[in-house]
Amino acid sequence: MPGIPEKKSILDDLAGRGLRLTSQRRAIVETIQDAQGHLDAATLLKLAQKREPRVNRATVYRTLDLLKRLRLIDELDLMHLEGEKHFYETRSKSGHFHLACLSCKKILEHDTPTFARLKQEVSDETGFSIDVVRLEVGGQCPACRNLSGGNSPLKDREVL
Amino acid sequence: MPGIPEKKSILDDLAGRGLRLTSQRRAIVETIQDAQGHLDAATLLKLAQKREPRVNRATVYRTLDLLKRLRLIDELDLMHLEGEKHFYETRSKSGHFHLACLSCKKILEHDTPTFARLKQEVSDETGFSIDVVRLEVGGQCPACRNLSGGNSPLKDREVL
C-alpha cells in the first residue's frame, strides 16, 4: 500500500512521472505545502507570486487540476462559506474532515475513528473503490452557541 | 424535536412563516418535490416553467436560496462531476449520502448506521450544533471496476 506523500515529495512525485519541474510549479507546490490554512486559488496565486513573480492565474488552475488528478491534493468546498470558490490542502493532511461554523465562519478540523470505519463500510457495502471522500459539517461552534444564548442556532431573523 | 418536512409541507411551511405563496414559488417547490433525481438550477428552471411559464431564472436562484436557509432543501455538489453547478433535494430525503462514480458519472445514494453515529460523535466530541452534513464519496462503481479490468481505478494514462 503506497504511503501518503510527505512534505517535500510532491515535486519528486511530479518529476518521477516525467513531468517538468518549472519554476512556476515549484512556487505553487511549495506555497501549498508551506501554507498553514486552506488556500483558495486566488490566494494561492498571490502567495506563489511572492516566490516567483512569473506565475500566472491560468497556471495556478492548471497545476491545481494536475495535482488533484494525481491525488496529491484534496479539494474542499468548506460549505461555500465564502462564495463558490474551492480550497486545497495537501493529501498528507488527509484523514480528517472539516467543521464549518456558520456563524463565525471558522473552520475546524476533526477526526474520529468512526470516520475511517465509515469509509471501510461504504466500500464493503457498495463495492465502490473509493478515491476521494469529502465530509463537511456545517453548524455552530460552541463559542457561537454561547453568544447566541443557547438558542436554536438559526432563528428566523437570522435566516430571512 | 421538529420532524423533517414531508412531501406537501414546504409550501405550508413558507406560508406559516408569513412568506407569500406566489405561483412561481409554488411551481418551483412542487417541481423539487416531484423530481425523482437531483436537480440543478437550470433543470429546475426548465421543469418549473412547464408548470408556470412566468418563472424566471433569478427567481429560481432566490427561491433555492430561501429554501436552503430555511433548511427545507439540501444543496449537493456531487463531486463536481458535471461542472460547478449545484444540485438540490428535499430535506425529507436526508439521512443518506452520495457516491459518485468518477468513470460513468452515476450517482448512488447510500446509508449506513455508522453515518448517523458519526454525526452524533462529531457533535459530542466537538460541541458543535450540527445543521448540515455533506458526505460525498468519489470513486469507481463495481460495474466500472470490472470494465477497466480490475486495475487500480486511475492509471496515469487516464489521469494525465
Add this chain to the structure above:
DNA sequence: CTGCTGTTGCAACTGATTCGCAAATAGATA
C-alpha cells in the same frame, strides 16, 4: 548546445450565480 515537447502567458471566453431597480402582486385591512 540543440531540439523536441511539455508548459506557460495572455486575453478572451464560459457558465453559474447575483444584483439593482422598477413593475407586479399576495394577502392583510377597511
Add this chain to the structure above:
DNA sequence: TATCTATTTGCGAATCAGTTGCAACAGCAG
C-alpha cells in the same frame, strides 16, 4: 370587494471562479 403596501418578481447587466486557444517559452534528454 376595493385598497394598500411590503414582498416578490422580471429583466438585463454584472460578477465571479474557472477554462481555453494559441503562439511563445523553456525543461531536459541526447
